[in-house]
Every structure is written in structure tokens, then in C-alpha cells.
Amino acid sequence: MNTNLDDMPLPELLALRDAVSSQIARHEHRKKQEAIAQLEETAKTYGFSLSDLVAAEGQGQRRTKAAIKYRHPDNPELKWSGRGLRPRWLVAALQDGTAQLEDFKV
Numbered sequence: 001m002n003t004n005l006d007d008m009p010l011p012e013l014l015a016l017r018d019a020v021s022s023q024i025a026r027h028e029h030r031k032k033q034e035a036i037a038q039l040e041e042t043a044k045t046y047g048f049s050l051s052d053l054v055a056a057e058g059q060g061q062r063r064t065k066a067a068i069k070y071r072h073p074d075n076p077e078l079k080w081s082g083r084g085l086r087p088r089w090l091v092a093a094l095q096d097g098t099a100q101l102e103d104f105k106v
Helices: 010-045 050-058 086-095
Strands: none
Touching: 010 050
């Protein structure tokens, strides 16, 4: 396909872009459907359905949120679990020397 894009007016370029994007999406969808069908066939040969295998893999993977261990005394919305970087409010309070980490424990 030899199309000179430099000479195309903007509306035609935009329509071409939309058509290409739409065609790419249809192609990807078709390939995904083919892959799913092939995986379902493979799962059947082992006596499973694809949803059985996918559900079995995902169990036990969820993490619970860490408990709050430190809280700002004046603003209870400011809290920290003790994981990751220390929040700015805690660093500032510790740097001014008036408080220690234990002062913020919940």
C-alpha cells in the first residue's frame, strides 16, 4: 500500500487513524479468542475447564492491609503502618527533637 500521508487532509488522516485503531482492536480480540479456545481444548485433555484452572491459581493470593501502628496525635487522619518510607509528618516531628517514634504508637 503506497499512500502519501503528507498530502492527505487532516480529516482523512483522522479517519484513517480511527480505522486502523479499530482494525487493530478487532485483530487483537480475534487472536485472544483463538488463544482462549486453544487453552480450553488443552485444559479439556487434562479433564479440567479453563475456569477451573484459573480459579485454582488465584486462590490465596490476596494480601490484607497492614495494621496502623503509628498515628499523629493532633490529626488522626495521618497514620502509618510502619512499612515503607516514613511519612513526612513523622519525619518532621522526629527531626525537631521534641518527639520519639514511640510517642506516635497506637
